[in-house]
Amino acid sequence: MNARGRIAVTGATGRVGRHVVDLLEERGNDVVGIARSLGVDVVSGEGLADALAGVETVIDTATGASPEQEPATEFFTASARNFQQLGEQAGVQRIVVVSIIGADRFSGGYLAAKRVQEQALLAGPVPALILRAAQFHEFVPQLVDWGGHNGVSYVPEMRTQLVAARTVAEALADLATTTDSAPAAGTAHIPEIAGPREESLVEIAKLVAARRGDPVRIEGATNPTDPDGHLYANGALLPGPHASLAGPSFEEWLEREPR
Secondary structure: OEOOOOEEEEOOOOOOHHHHHHHHHHOOOOEEEEOHHHOOOOOOOOOHHHHOOOOOEEEEOOOOOOOOHHHHHHHHHHHHHHHHHHHHHHOOOEEEEEEEOOOOOOOOHHHHHHHHHHHHHHOOOOOEEEEEEOOEOOHHHHHHHHOEEOOEEEEEOOEEOOEOHHHHHHHHHHHHHEHHHOOOOOOOOOOEEEOOOOEEHHHHHHHHHHHHOOOOEEEEEOOOOOOOHHHHHOOOOOOOOOOEEOOOOHHHHHHHOOO
């Protein structure tokens, strides 16, 4: 059964959120976009109560400005608290949030911050449904740029099963509009979504450089001071056996992207 109630999308102008908004509007849903650029701050709560008025479901794709653990944790803790408190007051029936595969396996960094967000949302009065996704295809070109130094780009030694942001958006939209997908408050059934096959991030980064015609040399890197560092190469970010796997593959996605 599909629901066509009013749906709020946080991070509505972001990498995943903009696709969620487009998909929901194409399906005939009444969508409320929530983003700082739209005058709503999920951390301070400014404008959030008004934005949630009449909303049945919140799809949370918002992220903070920093990937570092402490500021990310502060962002997710504050936003989860506001969604639960103001959402309950507004009569929100459920919250659907995108997280990351492996968030429960890491003790530090951004993934640990995402786990705190999951726990905060699951502990609140409004039923929450978590969707853990693999790393996005769109993530790889950024890593190539961020890791560049003197003609070499250092990218993490990582096993992953990359997935397109729009594919994740489709799964979020499906969860939000299927009335039997809402769990009881406090439950922790956490589905996963990933791309069609396992990839080496280093090899995928080489494809990006080649398509760009960029002579940068791609090299794998590890951080020996990171207590979770071994998890990236050991498959901690790979989906479990019951995950939904969906294309396009990275190569298919890359061919569609403008050069």
